[in-house]
Every structure is written in structure tokens, then in C-alpha cells.
Amino acid sequence: MAEQHYQAAELAGQKEKGHFIRGLIAYGLGKAAFSRGDNQAACRHFRRSLEEAVKQGNQHDIQFCLEALAALNAALPEKAAITVRLGGAVKKLRRNLIEWDMTIYFLASFDLETVLAPIRSTLGEIEFDRLYTEGLALTLEQVVALALEE
DSSP: OHHHHHHHHHHHHHHOOOHHHHHHHHHHHHHHHHHHTOHHHHHHHHHHHHHHHHHHTOHHHHHHHHHHHHHHHTTOGGGHHHHHHHHHHHHHHHHHSOOOOHHHHHHHOOOHHHHHHHHHHHHOHHHHHHHHHHHHHOOHHHHHHHHHOO
16 A cells, blocks of 8 residues: 555656655655665655755755765765765755754754764764865765765
């Protein structure tokens, strides 16, 4: 039953014409796939959501997508550097965005401190801080390109 709803939502996302709704549907599908442990589908959906957020210039949604992709990458040792840079970039985005309804934030976001903690202990403080600082220095265009890399 849940799989049928998932497939129906995916089809609706493909047919929808508005960037915001397509991005929202893709993000929801990414969260559902992530919770099922289907990281490949989650990555595909979060990337699609990020692309839609970029098209509409919605920095809040861009932030959510970057957090989601960082959470996905955190489990892959070969993606540690990208994950930490994304974490730094998300922190910068959060600082630059004006306050808004935090209810949405808590429903959509991933806990990046928890996601990054194991990587911090694996890389060590010096390397982690270096990568995190690199993430803080990235432009929005650079961090989106980094997140969309294969």
C-alpha cells in the first residue's frame, strides 16, 4: 500500500508543472526513500528537489536539500570531505537566511551535528575544521555543483 502511494506521488511529481510543487514532491519522496533505506532513490529525489529549488531561487529549500544530501553522503567514507563541506555551506546558508516558520524547518531538516559527528572523529579536528571552513567559503553556485556531483 505504501509503495503504491509512493509511486503515485512520484508520477504526480513528474506531471506537475510548477518548480515548487515538483521540488516538494521530490523532497518528500527522498525522505520516504531515505527512511526505507533506499539511498539510491533518496539521492535521485533529493537531487531533483535541489534542481527545482535552484530554478525557483528558494534558498530555504536549497538548504533542506543540501542537508539531506549531506545526511545521505555521511554513510559513505569516500564522501566524507563532500559531506563536511556541505555542512559548512549549510551553516552559512542558515546564517544568511532571515527567520521564518521554524515548524517547517524541524519537519524538513536533518540534524547535521549528529550526521557530522562520526566524520569529525574519523577525520580529526584539524582536517574536519579545514573542510568545514572550505564549505563556509563556497558560493551558492559552488555548493550546488558540489552537491550534484556523482
